[in-house]
Amino acid sequence: MLAKLGLDGHDRGIKVVARMLRDAGMEVIYLGLRQSTDSIVAAAEQEDADAIGLSMHNAGHLTLGPAMLAALDDAGLDIPVVIGGIVPEPDVAVLTRAGVAAVLGPGASAEEVVATVRRVVGRR
């Protein structure tokens, strides 16, 4: 399940990723722009999502990433969260320590994206 959390409107990357995953044989649900942690939790529960992918290009990842994890935790859902987009290197470790399953930065290849999703889903 892919979503844009918050106000950030940059959706080129997430749409490309959606097609990459779909072409790799996965079922992809893209919730679209302006999602809240609540709307993502509700959709993930309803659709029984195996993984949640968030795309962030506005430098809000250090706030919004942990907020997403907390919302899933509150709902009692154990679903891995992958963050893609513009995440400077020092922040990757911060997000991983906070519980984000993987971070995919600029220039990640299709193979890398697909392999990462398979890996985090397989770990469940």
Added chain:
Amino acid sequence: MFETVSGVPVDPVYGSGPLPGEYPFTRGLHPDGYRSRLWTMRMFAGFGTAEDTNARFKELLAAGSTGLSTAFDMPTLMGRDSDSPWALGEVGRAGVAVDTLADMEDLFAGIDLGAVSTSMTINGPAAILLAMYIAVAEGNGVARADLAGTIQNDILKEYQAQKEYIYPPRPSMRIVTDVVRFTTAEMPKWHAISISGYHIREAGSTAAQELAFTLANGFAYVEAALAAGENIDDFGRRLSFFFNSHVDFFEEIGKFRAARRIWARWMKERYGATDERAMMCRFHTQTAGVSLTAQQPEVNIARVATQALAAVLGGTQSLHTDSYDEALALPSDTAARIALRTQQVLAHETGVTNVVDPLGGSPFVEWMTDEMERRAEAVFAHLDELGDGSMLEGVYAGIDDGYFVGEIADAAYRFEREVNANRRIIVGVNDFTDGNDDADPGLLRIDQTTEEYQRKRLDAVKTDRNQAEVEAALARVTADAVDSTTNLMPSIIEAVKVYATEEEIAMALESVFGTHVETAIV
């Protein structure tokens, strides 16, 4: 005296046929090009609080920048205040946070608004930010008629690419048209819309799609203004454009030349303009942020330089050069300075400013110009048919049925597949990767204290203002929104002057206009 570095004198223009300054302006808008006036070096800047960005503005002006360009943060772009739950984590991150007139006063403190030209990249809430700019100027004794600059105010491309819309397309067009009518009547030095292909291209379109969608949006604004009873020769002069300069050198130059020719022809032949100034496609250019790589970021300086050269050879009126660290963060001071210096090298060392349209007459460049025009005309024909002879209705239909977003997403995915298959090489990404592990450059970081500071500041402004005045002003905004014959600008100016917040005004309009939610299409 214009001569090469070796002392060879050169003429201002070579070749025959319609020359620069002559309709349809394929070769340029002015007979002597950059000889009498260089392009405006306008660096886009905005981050953190208004004070932070004010300091960057002053640095850029001191370094030789000749115009200001304001980047607002995402909550501001979406009509939300810094204390909105939606603003969480995004205050001051991708631009400067502006909630009330107080922030706008700080943003332009110590800058003579009567002497500088300012561009503001804002669309959904464009009318509100323009009102704040006017209020700051008037507070400092500068009349609105003396203000020079541009407000982006290009809502159509928001539904197609940038996605910073608030209201549905039709009421949004009313706001756009109100700004056009207001500035036409009261602000002779102001550009009412910057019709933007930049974001369409960044979202993934091809060069020809960028050209076609942008000019089609331009035709739609022209039709909306004509329907409102405006005179094409009056408002036509106030329209300006904003294009991307991407990595394929000659394709970009062909695109810029075709843009001038198409716009001139349509304005004259289809819309009946008689004043040549209303036929001129004046444009700002920004180098392609999306072409920059996070890998070996210093290499981006070379990409930016060639893209900037294409914009100059294409005859741009103003230029922003991206900073080499933009694939990683907002520009650091050093990166922003190098980007500006790149323009100064082109302007003062390379000699490309000596001759207008130096590539005109090249068989390849002329063919590419024609080819860009042919491809754009095919899109116009499709939209004209969708709209049953109206480009405005055609653009609405293309928004409603997902035509634009679909075309853009297809092109973006095609490009990505080419890179993935190594059919297209990007240095540092899928080839020439030695050096990718070098330490990252010193990045600009916006810390969480910005958000806390901004919320406290907003609280203080709300405490100090006269609440009854604010409520009365907001009620008038809503009443004017209901009456489609009233221009919204005067009541919005009144509201910002009593320190109504951006979100309060945006919501006063939303209570009448509603909101737009995009259907998510992959």
